[in-house]
Amino acid sequence: MSLKGYKEIPDAGLILNAPTSIQNKTGSWRSMKPIFHEENCINCLFCWWYCPDSAIIIEDGKMKGINYDYCKGCGICVHECPGKKGNKALELVPEKE
Ligand code: SF4
Numbered sequence: 835m836s837l838k839g840y841k842e843i844p845d846a847g848l849i850l851n852a853p854t855s856i857q858n859k860t861g862s863w864r865s866m867k868p869i870f871h872e873e874n875c876i877n878c879l880f881c882w883w884y885c886p887d888s889a890i891i892i893e894d895g896k897m898k899g900i901n902y903d904y905c906k907g908c909g910i911c912v913h914e915c916p917g918k919k920g921n922k923a924l925e926l927v928p929e930k931e
């Protein structure tokens with residue numbers, strides 16, 4: 835494969851073939867995963883606001899689950915979830931469970 839010089843490549847910073855992020859299922863990197871306990875959810879949507887991978891599924895303004903194709907298991911949603919009366923609606927467990 836021959837590499838192009840800097841005068842031959844397109845302007846830097848341009849994404850020429852969007853949406854590549856949808857094709858890249860980053861959930862395969864995960865070693866931990868969040869589990870949703872709906873009975874403790876107050877639908878505050880903090881998890882949706884904080885998830886860096888847009889992996890929280892919302893339907894009709896309510897939290898409905900996690901898109902494991904893209905969730906990387908960072909645990910931010912679990913950390914931010916207030917839950918109901920101190921009982922979190924999200925729990926981080928090892929991927930194999
Ligand atoms: S673990 Fe991280 S990537 Fe997965 S849903 Fe929670 S915040 Fe998003």
Ligand code: SF4
Nearest residue numbers: 875876878879881915
């Ligand atoms: S942060 Fe917790 S309580 Fe709030 S919507 Fe998400 S799962 Fe439900």
